[in-house]
Amino acid sequence: MNELAKQITEWREEKGFYTPSSINGPDGDAMLGKLMLVVTEVAEAAEAVRHGDLDNFKEEIADAFIRLLDICGAMGIDIEEEIAQKMAVNKNRPQRHGKKTSL
Numbered sequence: 612m613n614e615l616a617k618q619i620t621e622w623r624e625e626k627g628f629y630t631p632s633s634i635n636g637p638d639g640d641a642m643l644g645k646l647m648l649v650v651t652e653v654a655e656a657a658e659a660v661r662h663g664d665l666d667n668f669k670e671e672i673a674d675a676f677i678r679l680l681d682i683c684g685a686m687g688i689d690i691e692e693e694i695a696q697k698m699a700v701n702k703n704r705p706q707r708h709g710k711k712t713s714l
């Protein structure tokens with residue numbers, strides 16, 4: 612995933628788009644915009660579900676990952692390590708994390 616993040620960031624830079632490399636100061640404002648673009652991709656995936664369009668659903672999920680991995684690449688986040696650390700925490704949480712619903 613880290614190699615893919617690097618490739619996506621390089622591709623994004625080649626295309627002339629900007630992604631901040633920190634969340635401080637003005638970069639924080641820009642990062643809020645980038646995160647909202649991730650949300651738009653998830654919303655597009657939700658819309659694909661509403662239309663029963665599996666091909667478009669897969670495309671929009673890919674878009675969301677591309678945007679997230681670009682942020683990881685731009686910031687130098689080792690997403691493989693971050694996911695491993697978080698899953699180690701998640702594995703020790705109680706069934707349904709103590710919640711009443713299954714989602």
Ligand SMILES: [Mg+2]
Nearest residue numbers: 652655671674
């Ligand atoms: Mg999209």
